[in-house]
Amino acid sequence: MKIIELKTNPQIYSSKSYLVLGSWNKLSDVNTVIDTGSDSYIINHIERINTGVGKKCVDKVILTHNHFDHVGGIKEIKKKYGAEILAFNKMAGVDRLLKDGEEILIGDCYFQVIHTPGHSSDSVCLYCKSERILFSGDTAIRVYTSDHAYTDEYIKSLERLSMLRISIIYPGHGEPFIDSPEKILKKSLENMKSSTNENKQVISKTMVGN
DSSP states (O other): OEEEEOOOOTTSOOOOOEEEEOTTOOTTOBOEEEOOBSSSTHHHHHTTSOOOTTSOSOSEEEOSOOOHHHHTTHHHHHHHHOOEEEESSOOTTOOEEOOTTOEEEEBTEEEEEEEOTTSSTTOEEEEETTTTEEEEETSOOOOOOSOSOOOHHHHHHHHHHHTSOOSEEEESSSSOBOSOHHHHHHHHHHHHHHHHHHHHHHHHHHHHHO
16 A cells, blocks of 8 residues: 655645555555545646556545545546545535445555544544554544543544554644554543543532532
8 A cells, every 4th residue: 555645735724635545556456535635736746646557546535524624626636537525424526425334445455434523523534454554534633631621422433543553643634643653542532531521520510609
């Protein structure tokens, strides 16, 4: 598997965008873009990449969630490559809905779709067990402090991720997590739980005081 971080438009706020190819660009590989960024700027980069002879440059696009900085290029990329668009919830341009737990071929490896609501109701992560790789979208990976309350579903999402064997995490923003990503997830989960419990106690005391 080859993972290429695509160049997004430096003039506007954008998520990361990744192109995943098979190691040998075989016809059976499924060239996949994960998140398009805010516009179609990534096409300029894709056109300069060897994506394999006799096949589409982009077979499919997987959206980690529906926020504008992740989906803005759908229309033009679909028009350019005839790519299938996949997302957890229906939105303009989406051809097929993802299901929690389903296995999907990306490049030359299978990834599991993990529904991780919290940042948004339709957030998903993509996990390759064989390579221990996770694409996390905007699901929180590093939570430093315990000064914010998190929903139960957000905490459950991180609990699911913290149980995985992971060597590298490719997030929707920022640099990849390559140094002990499993420990980072577990610490973040601890902070989220601590933060939520502290906030609940504050709310409870306030209500009693009133």
